[in-house]
Amino acid sequence: MDRRTFAKMLTGLMTATALPRSLQAESVVGDQTAFIQALEEKPWLLGYLGTRETELRAEFRFLHGRVPPELQGYFFRNGPAMHNIGSDRFGHWFDAPGMVQRFAFADGTVSHHGRLVETARNVAEAKAGSILYSAYGTHGHGLKSGGSADGQNVGNISLVHHAGELLALWEGGSAHVIDSDTLGTEGRKDWSLETTGLPFGAHPRIDQDGSMWNIGYSTDPAALILYHISPEGRLEQTHILPQTATPMIHDFMITASKIVIVAPPYAAFNIASDTFANRFEWMANQPTQILVIDKNDLTEISIVETEPFWVFHFGNAYDINATEIGFDFAQHENPNFISKDAFAVMDGSWDGKSSAASRYVQARVNLAKKSVSFQKAPEFGQVEFIQTDSRENLAHHRFVIMLAETSGTDIFGFNRLLLLDRSSGKIAHFDVGATEILEEHLIVPKSDREGEFWIIGTALDWQSGATNLSVFEGINLAGGPVFKAELDIALPLGLHGTFLPT
Numbered sequence: 001m002d003r004r005t006f007a008k009m010l011t012g013l014m015t016a017t018a019l020p021r022s023l024q025a026e027s028v029v030g031d032q033t034a035f036i037q038a039l040e041e042k043p044w045l046l047g048y049l050g051t052r053e054t055e056l057r058a059e060f061r062f063l064h065g066r067v068p069p070e071l072q073g074y075f076f077r078n079g080p081a082m083h084n085i086g087s088d089r090f091g092h093w094f095d096a097p098g099m100v101q102r103f104a105f106a107d108g109t110v111s112h113h114g115r116l117v118e119t120a121r122n123v124a125e126a127k128a129g130s131i132l133y134s135a136y137g138t139h140g141h142g143l144k145s146g147g148s149a150d151g152q153n154v155g156n157i158s159l160v161h162h163a164g165e166l167l168a169l170w171e172g173g174s175a176h177v178i179d180s181d182t183l184g185t186e187g188r189k190d191w192s193l194e195t196t197g198l199p200f201g202a203h204p205r206i207d208q209d210g211s212m213w214n215i216g217y218s219t220d221p222a223a224l225i226l227y228h229i230s231p232e233g234r235l236e237q238t239h240i241l242p243q244t245a246t247p248m249i250h251d252f253m254i255t256a257s258k259i260v261i262v263a264p265p266y267a268a269f270n271i272a273s274d275t276f277a278n279r280f281e282w283m284a285n286q287p288t289q290i291l292v293i294d295k296n297d298l299t300e301i302s303i304v305e306t307e308p309f310w311v312f313h314f315g316n317a318y319d320i321n322a323t324e325i326g327f328d329f330a331q332h333e334n335p336n337f338i339s340k341d342a343f344a345v346m347d348g349s350w351d352g353k354s355s356a357a358s359r360y361v362q363a364r365v366n367l368a369k370k371s372v373s374f375q376k377a378p379e380f381g382q383v384e385f386i387q388t389d390s391r392e393n394l395a396h397h398r399f400v401i402m403l404a405e406t407s408g409t410d411i412f413g414f415n416r417l418l419l420l421d422r423s424s425g426k427i428a429h430f431d432v433g434a435t436e437i438l439e440e441h442l443i444v445p446k447s448d449r450e451g452e453f454w455i456i457g458t459a460l461d462w463q464s465g466a467t468n469l470s471v472f473e474g475i476n477l478a479g480g481p482v483f484k485a486e487l488d489i490a491l492p493l494g495l496h497g498t499f500l501p502t
């Protein structure tokens with residue numbers, strides 16, 4: 001790949017605000033007043049209120065059990081946090097500056113520290129006291145483009161620990177290096193001169209040899225980028241897959257021999273639209289494509305077409321044999337959550353119901369027959385934030401956990417934590433209180449033995465106005481947490497995390 005291709009990609013990224021003002025649509029900057037009014041009627045919106053602090057240190061009140069003394073490490077979480085800056089409010093849930101929350105487990109105790117991901121954009125806006133730049137779904141009021149993708153980078157989606165570095169990840173631009181002790185941002189992660197500033201996805205995958213694969217997507221010019229980074233953190237290989245209209249691809253998978261990219265028919269046809277979000281169009285009659293790429297030859301691609309669906313997150317993928325691949329994921333009917341609901345939470349107009357059903361699905365792809373079969377589990381209800389045991393990466397994994405929203409109730413948000421043993425088909429679950437909204441939980445190995453793990457995660461109790469932290473023994477999930485404590489503040493609802501043993 002030549003330098004000019006990269007240079008072209010870089011200048012074309014996220015330049016929606018380069019449009020003349022006359023072509024810019026009406027402002028979609030969120031409405032603080034409307035949100036605050038809605039919050040009075042719908043207290044479950046608390047998780048979208050956001051913080052105005054750049055640093056948080058909360059105290060814990062122990063509710064139940066004790067911190068297992070053998071649990072030692074940092075549980076990091078990331079997510080959009082500063083939804084309001086001055087009198088401005090972001091228009092979309094994914095737009096706010098990210099904040100890393102750290103829950104430090106040490107010798108039977110736990111402590112909290114949160115700090116803004118100090119991207120150039122986040123620092124400039126916090127200092128200015130107003131929103132300065134366009135974001136994924138926020139536009140108008142003369143907001144600036146920031147000049148490049150990283151000019152809009154809020155670093156708010158996820159975290160990965162690789163080659164001794166903790167990286168805060170966004171989707172449209174660079175990763176940022178975070179000091180795991182101070183939570184200070186050390187700077188932008190530049191893998192090479194040529195790839196500096198290019199999109200680096202939020203869900204990289206770690207290979208058996210410790211190397212890291214990732215994707216990025218660019219809408220103008222339309223392209224998918226593949227990255228392969230050595231266990232030591234060196235960029236080994238990049239490859240560009242040109243697209244006609246780039247599909248939005250939030251997560252992907254690897255097996256021992258292949259890279260698996262699922263491309264929903266949600267593609268960037270409207271390059272001249274007012275926001276990045278509005279570039280994308282859902283084509284309900286077009287197939288979802290499964291791209292299977294040979295890791296040893298990134299130009300070797302098989303495409304299998306299937307029914308249209310949207311997907312945010314996958315569990316784990318594995319080779320079944322030379323021509324078959326298995327994986328699991330949360331399948332959504334369409335991308336209405338990001339195109340509708342995640343706007344509506346910001347002005348408070350959301351009714352709390354997902355606009356599209358999401359189901360746990362196990363897939364089997366046959367590359368010889370170019371076919372795929374799905375085993376769906378609608379009985380789990382709406383599901384998301386699927387996680388597997390990292391020790392089972394790339395293998396025919398046994399355990400998967402996910403958040404579920406039980407049907408037939410007026411309860412808002414994910415209130416069920418579900419563990420599936422795929423080898424036996426056994427399901428265990430634990431329901432939190434009706435006023436608690438679960439956030440992503442992680443599987444954290446407890447010992448060297450298979451099936452011995454902790455399940456760790458947070459939830460927001462919107463009634464008490466406090467975020468809580470729970471630790472479950474994996475196999476005894478149904479018995480409830482072995483430890484639960486409540487912070488003295490409500491953290492903004494976040495996205496993804498990682499656990500770093502110490």
Ligand SMILES: [Fe+2]
Nearest residue numbers: 202250312496
């Ligand atoms: Fe994600």
